[in-house]
Amino acid sequence: MSFTSPIKILLVDDHPLVRAGFQRLLIADDSIEIVGEADNGQSACDMYATHQPDVVIMDLNMPSDANTEEVSQNLNGGLEAIRRIISHDPEARVLVLTAMEIDPFPAHVVSAGAKGFLTKRCAPDELLEAVKAIYAGEEYITEEIRSRISGEGAGESASLASLTRRELQIFSFLAEGRTVSQVAEEMFLSPKTVHAHRTNIFRKLKISNNSELVHLAIRHNIVQA
Incomplete structure (x- = not known):
């Protein structure tokens, strides 16, 4: 597959070393040009508007923005950035490249409007094949990921897949150690509403306390130990 002009890439990952590694890989191909790098969701949206890249390569697990003293690191940053970019430009081509490959993340990524999903493995x-396919107007989702999106799965992964988008956001915040009050403030909800969602999350995941929730999140790479 050859192109008359370089494919302009916006690379979004909050780890500079990870971005540097992918940048070296990508620019080794003469058909690819890195036009910008971002380390949080807000910056990704701003840089998309400025540079109008052909393809965005986006991690999920990163901050929503860099405006707080203690920046939260969670999947909401990546998913929200995808939704905002697609809202700004429905033709945007986003390729998710993440370590978070278990359910329910692939389904949420596709629902948000991404054209591709790859794991960092x-x-x-x-990766180069996926970038070129998405640039050419195709989707790039492996059969393994498609099977997960279609609902196949078992055990904890299947239970996680049963969470709604809002429950998944609350799950992520709680797994980071935030209190119900902090989650309520972050999401502009009442503490009573967050408590209700927390109860539903515990029921769906068959857990009984925050410690079990954190351990489950660590096992599935939602938060780091």
Whole structure:
């Protein structure tokens, strides 16, 4: 597959070393040009508007913005950035490249409007193939990921897949150690509403306390130990 002009890439990941590694891989291909890098969701949206890249390569687990003293690191930053970019430009091509491959993340990514989903375990050639396919107007989602999106799965992954988008956001915040009051303030909800969602989350995941929730989140790479 050849192109008359370079594919303009916006690279979004909150880890500079990770961005540097992917940048070296990508620019080794003469058909690709990195036009910008971002380390949080807000910056990604701003840089998209400025640079109008052909493809956005986006991690999920990163801050929503950099305006707070203690920046939260959670999947909401990536998902929200995807939704905002797609809202700004329905034709935007977003490729998610993440370590968070278990359910329910692939389904939420596709629902948000991304055109592709790869894990950071992918081979270098696969990343390049995915970028070029998405630039050409195709989707790039492996059969394994498609099977997960279709609902196949078992155990904890299936239970996580049963969470709604709002429950998943609250799950993520609670797994980071935030209190119900802090989650309520962050999401502009009442503490009573957050408590109700927390109860539903515990029921769906068959857990009984925050410690079990945190351990489950660590096992599925939602938060780091």
